[in-house]
Amino acid sequence: MAINLAKQDKVIQLLVVTVMQPVRPLPYSSYGYALALNRESQDKEFEEIRKELEEELKTLPNKSKLLLLEGQPGQMIVEFVKENDADLVVMGSRGLSGLKELFLGSVSHYVVQKAPCPVFIVK
Numbered sequence: 194m195a196i197n198l199a200k201q202d203k204v205i206q207l208l209v210v211t212v213m214q215p216v217r218p219l220p221y222s223s224y225g226y227a228l229a230l231n232r233e234s235q236d237k238e239f240e241e242i243r244k245e246l247e248e249e250l251k252t253l254p255n256k257s258k259l260l261l262l263e264g265q266p267g268q269m270i271v272e273f274v275k276e277n278d279a280d281l282v283v284m285g286s287r288g289l290s291g292l293k294e295l296f297l298g299s300v301s302h303y304v305v306q307k308a309p310c311p312v313f314i315v316k
Contacts, residue, residue, distance in 0.1 A: 194283050195207060195209070206256045210262060212263070213262070271303070286315070
């Protein structure tokens with residue numbers, strides 16, 4: 194959706210942000226080994242996403258940039274938006290409902306509440 198919006202005006206700069214939560218050790222595992230496996234999995238997933246996005250972004254005349262941040266996703270997105278004076282946030286929603294959203298929290302809900310600019314949620 195963000196790419197489609199950017200296509201409307203080549204002046205629009207597109208900043209694509211992925212936030213990884215800090216790696217936590219798995220229970221009943223060797224601390225270092227569990228961390229390495231979890232981080233390796235996250236890095237591999239990001240690399241796949243990065244390659245796909247870079248191909249799509251090459252088709253745009255717009256300035257664009259891919260960024261990887263580490264921390265709590267909602268907080269990191271809001272901080273990034275504030276620091277970069279973003280005009281609009283376009284983000285997906287995993288569609289959690291009921292108890293799952295209550296216990297797990299909702300990144301999109303957090304960003305909608307805290308961001309200083311409009312937030313466009315894509316389902």
